[in-house]
Amino acid sequence: MHNFESDADQRSFRGDVVEVAGRQSVSADARRAWRDLTEGRSSVLDAFITSSCSYLVTTRDVLHAPVPLRSLHMLERVVTGSYPKLVAADLQLAQSTVACTLKQALASLGVPCAPSKIPFGLVALIHGARTEGRLPLMYSSVTQLLGRGCEILTTPLPSLAHLLPPVVEEVLNLQLAGRSHREIARLRGTSSRTIANQLAMAYGRIGSSGRLNVLDFLLSRCQATPQYDSTG
Secondary structure, three states: OOOOOOHHHHHHHHHHHHHHHHHOOEEOOHHHHHHHHHOOOOEEEEEEEOOOEEEEEEEOOOOOOOOOHHHHHHHHHHHOOOOHHHHHHHHOOOHHHHHHHHHHHHHHHOOOOOHHHOOHHHHHHHHHHHOOOOOOOOEEEEEEEOOEEEEEEEEEOOOOOOOOOHHHHHHHHHHHOOOOHHHHHHHHOOOHHHHHHHHHHHHHHHOOOOHHHHHHHHHHHHOOOOOOOOOO
């Protein structure tokens, strides 16, 4: 992920991403994009969510070593619904070993975070690569950003307005983008307890037991409720 010098620089960059994606896009080849990431031909530059779309920005100008096949299989299993505890049991490994392996794999891709904070855009890409032609609906735009050749992978999000108040939906989107409770509280000028309560409300109304379950819930509705117009 790119280290922006300031919040203003990050907002400007993301504004450019949204503008480019809205102006020109084609259906994405999720399998190819995922292979490029895992085989070291590209890395993640940024990932974020707006009220209507998820964005994953990759670049071929920052390369890395390929992700080992064993690590890749672990990552794909966890992201597509297997609990790390079950993966550890199946592979006869300690949970801490699986967690460390997943974190190293994500760092290689350019996403230095714990598995529990994988950005929605990367989850959508993995689902798209494994279920080509079904889920999720994803678009691609190629452009130059920060002096680098970039691909923007956009996934339209279904509206949760019928389930959640706008404030709670905004908090949920920040969490799905990988923000911690403390970071969200700082951004919104409130307490971590308030954020925890709002997320608990969101999970309850969606019928989810955790963040990855919410991601699955959204992905299952992306194809049925497209909100994004693509133009070649």
